[in-house]
Amino acid sequence: MAKIEEVKAMVEAGKMRQVPVLVQEALAEGSAAQDILQAMVDSMSVVGDKFSAGEIYVPEMLMSAKAMAKGVDVLKPLMANGSGSSLGTCIIGTVAGDLHDIGKNLVSMMMESAGFAIVDLGVDVPATKWIEAIKDHKNVTLVACSGLLTTTMPALKEAVQTIKGSGLTGFKVIVGGAPVSQQFADEIGADGFAPDAGSAAVKAKELVS
Structure with missing residues (x-):
């Protein structure tokens, strides 16, 4: 050891x-x-x-x-x-109006290493693009929305509520970013919240298993 x-x-x-x-x-x-x-x-x-x-x-x-x-x-x-090492596909991005990607990139690395296939939508992702990505990819088990600015919290809310209201099923939604809290995640209807990249991977595995 x-x-x-x-x-x-x-x-x-x-x-x-x-x-x-x-x-x-x-x-x-x-x-x-x-x-x-x-x-x-x-x-x-x-x-x-x-x-x-x-x-x-x-x-x-x-x-x-x-x-x-x-x-x-x-x-x-x-x-x-090893069959079963994959936890499915995780679609990740930073919400509309937000151009930060360092935190998102860290989370992507952690998610991939935990066993997810990653689809990175990049930054400034409009709510509709999340829906398109979920429809375009197979075995989507997790959608990870990042928001790093207080001013983009409404966009994070819109993204989560658009995804949740789309009628699409089979996946969980996790949110994170500097201004985001568990309370805010609960308010906007997200399934999970993580304060940093390390705990994001742990929480993601919990959500999909």
Whole structure:
């Protein structure tokens, strides 16, 4: 298990070169791909907590996410073989009027590593585009709407209520972003809320399983 602990430490430290090497070594040591992935997800949860507490900032969080992504690349061929590793398709984007994408990109990485296929709609996504994307893709189990500005909270509300009122079923809606709270998520009818990228992946798995 020693190598897994090293993987966790290097993800937390954002060491992009070391992580894939250590992942290979952990696999050679006999660790299961799923266990290594879980260790990296756990590490990103720690990073997310530190970010929320103001101990680290966006650049450090991005470095950790990129380091994890390098590790996930090593694991992907192994994970693809395991049926049931996929949690379905997650459609993600930042709502209309909002051009922020760092948080969304972090969440995308975390969701993908957790086992979702990602469809990223980008930024400034109008409510109707979410509906089109849900119809265009198979096995959509999760829709993740991001809003980073207080001024775009009405757009977040519109997006969620448009998706929920579309008559389309089979998926859950999760929301997040700096001004968003659990209370606001409840008010607009979202199924879930996450305060940061690390907890978003955990909450997403809870919602669809």
